[in-house]
Amino acid sequence: xxxxxxxxxxxRLRRERNxxxxxxxxxxxxxxxxADHVGDSLQLAQAAAKSRADVxxxxxxxxxxxxxxxxxxxxxxxxxxxxxxxxxxxxCPAEQFERFTKRHPDHYVISYINCSAxxxxxxxxxxxxxxxxxxxRSVPADQPILFAPDRNLGRYLEKQTGRPMTLWRGACIVHxxxxxxxxxELKIRHPKAVVIAHPECEPxxxxxxxxxxxxxxxxxxxxxxxxxxxIVATETGILHQMQKYSPDKTFIPAPPDGNCNCNDCPxxxxxxLESVHRALLTMSPEITLDPELARRAKGSLDRMxxxx
Ligand code: 13P
Ligand code: SF4
Numbered sequence: 001x002x003x004x005x006x007x008x009x010x011x012r013l014r015r016e017r018n019x020x021x022x023x024x025x026x027x028x029x030x031x032x033x034x035a036d037h038v039g040d041s042l043q044l045a046q047a048a049a050k051s052r053a054d055v056x057x058x059x060x061x062x063x064x065x066x067x068x069x070x071x072x073x074x075x076x077x078x079x080x081x082x083x084x085x086x087x088x089x090x091x092c093p094a095e096q097f098e099r100f101t102k103r104h105p106d107h108y109v110i111s112y113i114n115c116s117a118x119x120x121x122x123x124x125x126x127x128x129x130x131x132x133x134x135x136x137r138s139v140p141a142d143q144p145i146l147f148a149p150d151r152n153l154g155r156y157l158e159k160q161t162g163r164p165m166t167l168w169r170g171a172c173i174v175h176x177x178x179x180x181x182x183x184x185e186l187k188i189r190h191p192k193a194v195v196i197a198h199p200e201c202e203p204x205x206x207x208x209x210x211x212x213x214x215x216x217x218x219x220x221x222x223x224x225x226x227x228x229x230x231i232v233a234t235e236t237g238i239l240h241q242m243q244k245y246s247p248d249k250t251f252i253p254a255p256p257d258g259n260c261n262c263n264d265c266p267x268x269x270x271x272x273l274e275s276v277h278r279a280l281l282t283m284s285p286e287i288t289l290d291p292e293l294a295r296r297a298k299g300s301l302d303r304m305x306x307x308x
Pocket of ligand 1: 040129200213216
């Protein structure tokens with residue numbers, strides 16, 4: 001089938017199933033274009049929580065679809081490809097994390113939403129890159145904090161808030177790929193370009209950024225600022241919306257260290273028109289969760305939503 005035919009079929013099935021399609025900014029542009037909502041992790045969690053549709057097709061990764069199911073348990077949540085994981089979530093197994101929290105029993109546990117439901121259930125509050133600073137600042141100053149699983153976001157938050165935290169040492173395979181040396185070379189070739197970066201990047205990359213923020217904050221910055229040229233240090237999928245909102249501006253993806261497409265998230269790119277279509281057609285793969293685990297994980301997610 002041609003892409004246009006697949007898109008027509010997706011629209012037909014979406015109506016028939018009373019489904020909505022949620023897409024993260026990192027999935028391919030053609031998948032973003034057929035979605036009902038495109039957004040960052042927080043916006044998509046909020047859209048899932050308030051959805052009245054019978055079915056949510058989550059064009060994102062596993063922890064996002066799991067979050068949608070926790071926040072909206074009566075809907076059927078489909079993830080087009082179950083292999084769409086996340087290095088941050090996978091690098092923080094619940095049993096090890098539980099041992100880590102037990103070694104710091106007096107700590108308030110804040111977990112980045114990029115983690116499993118089991119890790120969410122062991123956390124006091126969840127955050128995304130949009131609200132992390134606000135959530136850290138909401139914790140009383142004398143209360144020690146344990147932050148997991150992204151050490152780069154954790155270190156960035158420590159710098160922003162002046163609060164030392166006990167960090168889990170996970171990282172995103174995409175955001176660790178950027179090379180500060182190549183970034184400097186690119187800046188020399190494009191002296192007018194402004195560097196913008198996601199806080200999952202390493203500190204030596206963040207040091208070169210004029211603006212640091214979540215995917216939605218980066219997008220907003222490119223729309224609102226008068227600059228004409230941007231070097232973007234995050235997953236390449238976001239460039240689709242940046243270019244759409246500002247067709248006259250130039251967006252240059254920050255270069256990865258090797259000669260690879262490592263700034264494409266292999267998990268996000270599992271979402272294709274074909275896999276979204278198949279999910280709607282077969283009503284699978286479906287995300288299911290143990291109700292007791294979902295209830296415990298919901299507590300920390302609800303706390304985040306209240307503070308957002
Ligand atoms: P945000 O869209 O919330 O900034 O998250 C980025 C990300 O890495 C999602 O996996
Ligand atoms: Fe996980 Fe990184 Fe991919 Fe986001 S970009 S889903 S953090 S591996």
